[in-house]
Amino acid sequence: MSVLVLVEHEGGAVKEATLPVVTAAAALGPVVALVAGDGADARAAADAAATIAGVEKVLLAADAAYANQLAENIAPLVVSLMAEHDAFLAPATTTGKNIAPRVAALLDVMQISEITSVEGPKTFTRPIYAGNAIATVESRDAKLVITVRGTSFAKADAAGGSASVEEVTAGGDAGLSSFVSLEASKNERPELTSAGVVVSGGRALKDAETFEQYIVPLADKLGAAVGASRAAVDAGYISNDHQVGQTGKIVAPELYIAVGISGAIQHLAGMKDSKLIVAINKDEDAPIFQIADIGLVADLFEAVPELTGKI
Template sequence: MANVLVWVEHDGSAVKDATLAAVTAAAKLGDVTALVAGSGVDGVAAAAAQIEGVSKVLKADDAALANALAENVAPLITNLMAGYDAFVAAATTTAKNVAPRVAALLNVAQVSEILSVEGPKTFTRPIYAGNAIATVESSDAKLVITVRGTAFAKANATGGSAAVEAVSGAAESGLSSFVGSEIAKSERPELTSAKIIVSGGRALKDAATFESTITPLADKLGAAIGASRAAVDAGYVPNDYQVGQTGKIVAPEVYVAVGISGAIQHLAGMKDSKTIIAINKDEDAPIFQVADIGLVGDLFTLVPELTGKL
C-alpha cells in the first residue's frame, strides 16, 4: 500500500473543506498522512487528526510557513516526500501555486485536477474545458496530484484519531515575502461549498442592476452569489464571484444561472451541479443544453416574479 501525503489547506484556525475531498481521493491510493504547515497551528493539527481516513498528522510549525508562501512550503514538502509515494492537494488557487513547485523539485510530471482514481497510477481528468475526459497513467516513481474537489465526496471532519507528530525543515527561502491580504467578508455561504448558488451574467447591464436583481433572489434562497467571467470583466462584481474554467469550480445542489449564455468556459465550472435552472431570453443559448429547468423570457420580469413567489 502506498504512503500518501496530503497537504492540509487552512486559514490558521480551521481546515478548509477542499482538503476533505483531497483526503477521500488520497485514501483510494493508500495510507494517508496529513501535513499541516503554518505558524501557531496546534488547533489546525488537532482538527486534521480528527478527519476520518487520516492515519497520521505531520505538524510543521514555523514562522516561515505563516502565510503559506509556495516558495517556502514546496521545499518542506519535497524533503518529506522521501518517505512517501504520492503528494495530494486540492486543486485550489493556493495549492495550484504549491504543487507544481513540488513536482519540479521532484522532477516528475504533475497529474492535475483528477476526477477519479482508476488504479495505483491511473486517473481520469478533464481536458478541453471538461468536454472530454482523459485517462492518464503516470510512469514517475513519485506522484504529485491535485484533486478537483467537486468530483469526490468530502471525508468526515470528525471520527478519526490520528497521532500528531512535529516535523522541522522549514526555512525562509528569501524568494518571496508576504505583503498583505484583503479578505472579503460575507454573511453568505462560501461559493465553493454553498448548497445553492445564484449566478448572473453580462445581461444584468451594470453593477447596480446586478445587485438589485440577483441579491433579493439569493437572500430568499439563502444562496451564495456567483457570476460569469463577462460580468466580472465588466465590473459588476469582484473576481471572487467568478464561476468557470478560470474562476471557481462549483457543484451545488441548485445552480441558478440568470442572464448567462453558457460559454464553454462557464459550463466547465458548474455543469456538475445537481440541478441547473437557467433564465435567459435566448431560447438557443447553450446554457439550456445543460439546464434541468429552463425559463425563456426577460430576466428583469421573471427574476422579480420568482423572488416574489418564494
C-alpha cells in the first residue's frame, strides 16, 4: 500500500504536526510526502521533508496557486495523485481538516477522522463521544482518506532520511477561492499542540486582566504554552487559538496544569492524554480531579502566585 502524506509547512520549514502523521502512514506502507507551495519556501520545505525518517519520496508541487495552502486548490492536486496511491493521510489540524474532506468527496469515499492507532491495512481506532469511547472502524473503500490525531503517535525523526525529491505537474488555480489576507497572532511561547508543558486557565479567572496576571507568569517560569477552557475563551479572557478541548486544540504534553478549570467533558477530550495532569481548583468535587494525577484544592488566587514564586 502506497501512502501519500500531506506536509504542512511554513517559511520553508516542515511543521511538527506532520511528523506523527509520517509515523502513522509508515504502519500502512511506503510513505510519499506531498509538499504543495510556491517559490523558495516550497523547495526548502521539500528538502526538509526528504530528511524525515520513514519518507521514501517527496513530491513537490510548485505553483503560485498553492502559496497559501488553499484547500480548494490542493484537494484536486491530491486527487490527481491518488491514482498511484492507496491512502491519503493528513494531520487533524485546521489545514488538514479543511483539505481531507474535500479529497474524500472528490474521490467519493468515506473519510476516517482523527485516528489514534493503526490496527490493520484498513482498520483503525478513533475517539467518539468526546473521547469517552474508542471505536474500531474498518474501511471497505478502494482508497483511504484519513486524518491523524498527532498526540496519539510518536513523532518521526525529522533527520536521518534521504528521500528523493520529484517535481509533479501542478493543477493550478481552481478558481473557487482566493487569498485575501492573513492576520496571524505572534506568540513567542511554544506552539500549543507541540509544547512539552501547558498551563491552562478557566472561567474562574474572572477577566482577561486576571488571566494575564496569574497564568502568564507561571507559564513563563515553566517555558510553557498557554491554554484555556472554552468558557474562558467565550468570556473573552484570551483568543480562541488558545482553546483546548473538543472544539479547540488537542494536546498531550508531558505536564498539563489546569488552573480554575472545572473539567467539562468538552475540555477533558482535549487534554486527558497528557502524561502528568495537575489541577488547582477550590471545588473539591470538580470533575477535573477525577483525571488529575495531582490535585490541589485551594484558592487559585493564593496558590498560583505562591507556586510561581517557588519555581
